[in-house]
Amino acid sequence: MIALLGLLTACGDKEGGNKAKDKSNETVVNADPMQNKGIGPIKELILPATIDEELAKTGEANYVVKCSACHKANKKYIGPAPAGIMERRTPEWIMNMILNPEGMIAEDPIAKQLLIEYNGAPMANQNLTEEEARSILEYFRTLK
Amino acid sequence: MKTLIRVSFALMTLSMVMSSCVNNDNSNKGALSSNAAEKVYVAPGEHDDYYAFISGGFSGQLAVHGLPSGRLFKVIPVFSVDPEKAYGFNEETKPMLNTSHGFVPWDDSHHPDLSQTEGVIDGRWCFINANNTPRIARISLETFETEEIIEIPNSAGNHSSSFVTENSEYVVAGTRFSIPIPQRDMSIAEYKGNFKGSLSFIKVDPENGHMNIEFQVLMPGFNYDLAHPGRGASHGWMFFSTYNTEEANSLMEVNASQNDKDFIAAINWKKAEEYIKAGKFRTVSSEYAHNVYDESTHTATSTMKSEVRVLDPADLPGLVYFMPTPKSPHGCDVDPSGEYIVGSGKLAAALTVHSFSKMLKAIEEENFDGEAYGIPILSYEGTLAGTVNQPGLGPLHTEFDDKGNAYTTFFISSEVVKWKLGTWEVIDRKPTYYSVGHLMIPGGNSRKPFGKYVLAMNKITKDRYLSTGPEVCQSAQLYDISGEKMELLLDFPTIGEPHYAAGCPADLIHPKTKKIYKLEDNKHPYAAISESEAKVVRDGKNVHIYMTMIRSHFAPDNIEGVKQGDRVYFHVTNLEQDYDVPHGIGMIGANTSELLIMPGQTETFVWEPKKVGVWPFYCTDFCSALHQEMQGYVRVSPENSNIELSWTLDGE
Numbered sequence: 001m002i003a004l005l006g007l008l009t010a011c012g013d014k015e016g017g018n019k020a021k022d023k024s025n026e027t028v029v030n031a032d033p034m035q036n037k038g039i040g041p042i043k044e045l046i047l048p049a050t051i052d053e054e055l056a057k058t059g060e061a062n063y064v065v066k067c068s069a070c071h072k073a074n075k076k077y078i079g080p081a082p083a084g085i086m087e088r089r090t091p092e093w094i095m096n097m098i099l100n101p102e103g104m105i106a107e108d109p110i111a112k113q114l115l116i117e118y119n120g121a122p123m124a125n126q127n128l129t130e131e132e133a134r135s136i137l138e139y140f141r142t143l144k
Numbered sequence: 145m146k147t148l149i150r151v152s153f154a155l156m157t158l159s160m161v162m163s164s165c166v167n168n169d170n171s172n173k174g175a176l177s178s179n180a181a182e183k184v185y186v187a188p189g190e191h192d193d194y195y196a197f198i199s200g201g202f203s204g205q206l207a208v209h210g211l212p213s214g215r216l217f218k219v220i221p222v223f224s225v226d227p228e229k230a231y232g233f234n235e236e237t238k239p240m241l242n243t244s245h246g247f248v249p250w251d252d253s254h255h256p257d258l259s260q261t262e263g264v265i266d267g268r269w270c271f272i273n274a275n276n277t278p279r280i281a282r283i284s285l286e287t288f289e290t291e292e293i294i295e296i297p298n299s300a301g302n303h304s305s306s307f308v309t310e311n312s313e314y315v316v317a318g319t320r321f322s323i324p325i326p327q328r329d330m331s332i333a334e335y336k337g338n339f340k341g342s343l344s345f346i347k348v349d350p351e352n353g354h355m356n357i358e359f360q361v362l363m364p365g366f367n368y369d370l371a372h373p374g375r376g377a378s379h380g381w382m383f384f385s386t387y388n389t390e391e392a393n394s395l396m397e398v399n400a401s402q403n404d405k406d407f408i409a410a411i412n413w414k415k416a417e418e419y420i421k422a423g424k425f426r427t428v429s430s431e432y433a434h435n436v437y438d439e440s441t442h443t444a445t446s447t448m449k450s451e452v453r454v455l456d457p458a459d460l461p462g463l464v465y466f467m468p469t470p471k472s473p474h475g476c477d478v479d480p481s482g483e484y485i486v487g488s489g490k491l492a493a494a495l496t497v498h499s500f501s502k503m504l505k506a507i508e509e510e511n512f513d514g515e516a517y518g519i520p521i522l523s524y525e526g527t528l529a530g531t532v533n534q535p536g537l538g539p540l541h542t543e544f545d546d547k548g549n550a551y552t553t554f555f556i557s558s559e560v561v562k563w564k565l566g567t568w569e570v571i572d573r574k575p576t577y578y579s580v581g582h583l584m585i586p587g588g589n590s591r592k593p594f595g596k597y598v599l600a601m602n603k604i605t606k607d608r609y610l611s612t613g614p615e616v617c618q619s620a621q622l623y624d625i626s627g628e629k630m631e632l633l634l635d636f637p638t639i640g641e642p643h644y645a646a647g648c649p650a651d652l653i654h655p656k657t658k659k660i661y662k663l664e665d666n667k668h669p670y671a672a673i674s675e676s677e678a679k680v681v682r683d684g685k686n687v688h689i690y691m692t693m694i695r696s697h698f699a700p701d702n703i704e705g706v707k708q709g710d711r712v713y714f715h716v717t718n719l720e721q722d723y724d725v726p727h728g729i730g731m732i733g734a735n736t737s738e739l740l741i742m743p744g745q746t747e748t749f750v751w752e753p754k755k756v757g758v759w760p761f762y763c764t765d766f767c768s769a770l771h772q773e774m775q776g777y778v779r780v781s782p783e784n785s786n787i788e789l790s791w792t793l794d795g796e
Contacts, residue, residue, distance in 0.1 A: 064674045064676060065663055065664070065673055065674045065719075066663070066719075066721060068674055068675050068676060069674065069675045069692060069694040069697075069699065069719050070694060070695075077794075078697070119770065120769050120770070121695065121696065121768070121769070121770055122695075122768070122769075124694065124695055124720060124721075124722060124725070125721075125722040126720070126721040126722065127660065127721045127722055127723075128721075
């Protein structure tokens with residue numbers, strides 16, 4: 001029975017594997033950093049034209065506590081500097097990197113590449129809420 | 145799918161055939177029979193159905209096991225220091241082990257009990273007693289950490305403890321030894337009539353669990369062995385077993401075994417509350433420590449208290465009654481309905497079962513058989529519900545299932561005996577290996593037992609495991625009690641002496657457990673909740689390092705300006721906010737090896753550098769792929785040097 005179950009799961013895996021392959025083909029297509037939305041809870045995020053200064057301020061406070069041990073605004077540190085990130089990545093990708101670092105490092109081509117570039121130091125999941133991540137994104141918009 | 149069902153059916157049949165073969169083998173390896181292995185097998189990655197909180201006996205701790213697998217998950221440090229958890233070694237937890245006798249690093253933990261609401265286990269707290277230097281501890285079942293310890297004054301050998309009433313109004317702690325109260329210099333030979341025993345009622349705050357000794361009942365100079373609360377109709381009463389009603393003070397094994405009957409003391413604690421309200425208490429001076437761990441500061445504080453309220457039953461009618469119970473009763477156990485109180489006379493041939501309703505009637509009719517130190521002794525026949533005759537040798541402790549059955553351990557004849565409440569007939573008996581003490585049915589001390597398993601905790605292990613020299617492992621055994629006959633399923637090793645246990649279904653606790661401490665809630669006075677707060681501050685000879693840790697570096701990691709003769713406090717905050725990402729820290733020459741710090745938590749150790757040089761510290765818990773890179777240096781200069789205090793990370 002165990003063997004039989006094994007067979008069944010093996011079949012399942014195969015199917016899953018095929019699907020994953022399809023998906024990875026898809027992500028290769030989306031490897032253009034300004035198209036790639038990453039993998040995670042955020043599918044679509046349209047930013048308003050103007051920066052919400054209040055929100056950016058909250059974001060900075062959150063960033064200092066939860067992120068600054070590994071990221072400096074204008075300097076490569078444990079991880080990349082967030083200044084200018086809005087020109088390099090989509091807002092969805094940034095949000096997903098904050099909210100789903102494990103999934104991104106495992107599957108997203110840009111995140112995978114960054115992991116190698118940054119000595120294999122994986123981005124920590126700091127268990128931020130979507131709201132907190134959004135405030136940090138707003139703070140990133142203010143960085144020059 | 146059809147094939148799958150057919151194949152599994154065939155396999156099941158085959159395994160049944162195979163196991164029925166084994167069934168014919170009448171060896172003492174009961175667990176080989178039928179499908180015992182399947183019943184205790186919890187597949188990799190799957191969870192047990194029950195938590196079992198098993199006392200660590202002379203280790204002073206509390207072990208958390210899963211049932212039915214018997215797997216050990218955590219040893220919660222309670223009354224002893226524990227290097228694995230830094231308990232009693234870091235500055236934050238040292239106050240937890242403070243007592244009126246000073247810092248006591250090691251005690252003996254005995255009887256855990258779980259908090260209840262309306263007579264049912266609610267999964268909030270676990271209480272356990274320190275036997276040697278009398279204390280009661282409260283453990284949070286969200287964090288699985290000891291949150292509070294209160295010392296019990298006027299007590300010695302805190303054995304009839306810790307047992308919780310059905311709304312966790314009180315946890316009780318009864319003295320085993322009687323002593324002079326207040327303590328004084330007097331002749332031991334004058335024991336009789338002069339020594340007293342105290343039974344403490346500790347109020348539990350329903351909001352936060354905080355404990356306060358509400359009152360003590362001052363009893364005659366007997367020994368008080370175990371206790372259990374009334375429930376249902378008997379809610380409001382607490383029952384304590386007594387021995388040494390002879391009031392002997394030497395060669396107790398002979399001199400405390402003279403009387404045909406000792407007592408179960410019935411305390412009406414609702415009456416006690418009335419007397420307290422009416423001001424009928426005395427205030428006695430006695431020093432005792434009250435230690436509380438605050439989760440937001442991650443720090444414990446110890447406060448010394450100086451007095452306690454005492455009630456004297458000789459002056460307060462209706463407060464205490466004695467129920468004669470044969471031969472030095474140990475267990476004193478109340479069934480789920482609250483009607484039956486089972487006394488296990490250690491040296492008696494029968495188990496004695498008292499009836500609560502008959503007890504009330506005997507009180508009402510003043511059906512007394514004398515008095516002891518002003519406390520009425522109820523007539524033995526007046527309260528007797530029945531006896532279980534010749535059930536075994538050396539009855540010790542009884543728990544109950546949800547089908548009207550009781551299970552009693554027999555120490556001398558090494559067995560668990562199942563018998564029926566009301567008819568008092570023995571239904572089944574199974575051997576234990578060996579010399580069983582207490583047993584535990586999850587919820588067995590509540591209105592709602594979960595009668596699937598009984599756990600027998602043995603005093604002797606002998607040949608049950610691979611030998612480890614003269615000192616062999618301690619062990620427990622699990623029986624399936626879902627059927628008419630009990631079935632031995634599993635032996636498993638435990639820590640210390642598994643004295644007693646409490647258990648409950650996992651879903652009462654597991655979903656509510658804490659995963660991380662939130663950084664924003666961290667109110668530790670020396671916390672650095674971001675790298676920008678990391679710093680080093682000198683205050684005379686004291687140097688305070690506000691340090692942070694995250695995968696995979698410390699901030700700061702280069703520190704200079706520390707001098708010989710300084711006291712260097714490392715206050716280290718883990719900035720991680722993800723489940724199960726602790727970091728550790730060890731500093732060469734420090735008296736600690738590893739402080740394992742949970743996400744969002746701050747812990748402190750003190751280092752007194754004795755030698756000039758540059759000394760490394762490092763992360764002691766394998767935290768990440770770059771764990772071996774997680775390290776730093778402290779430069780120690782001579783006492784008279786003028787090197788300024790400085791600290792950096794990556795040159796900044």
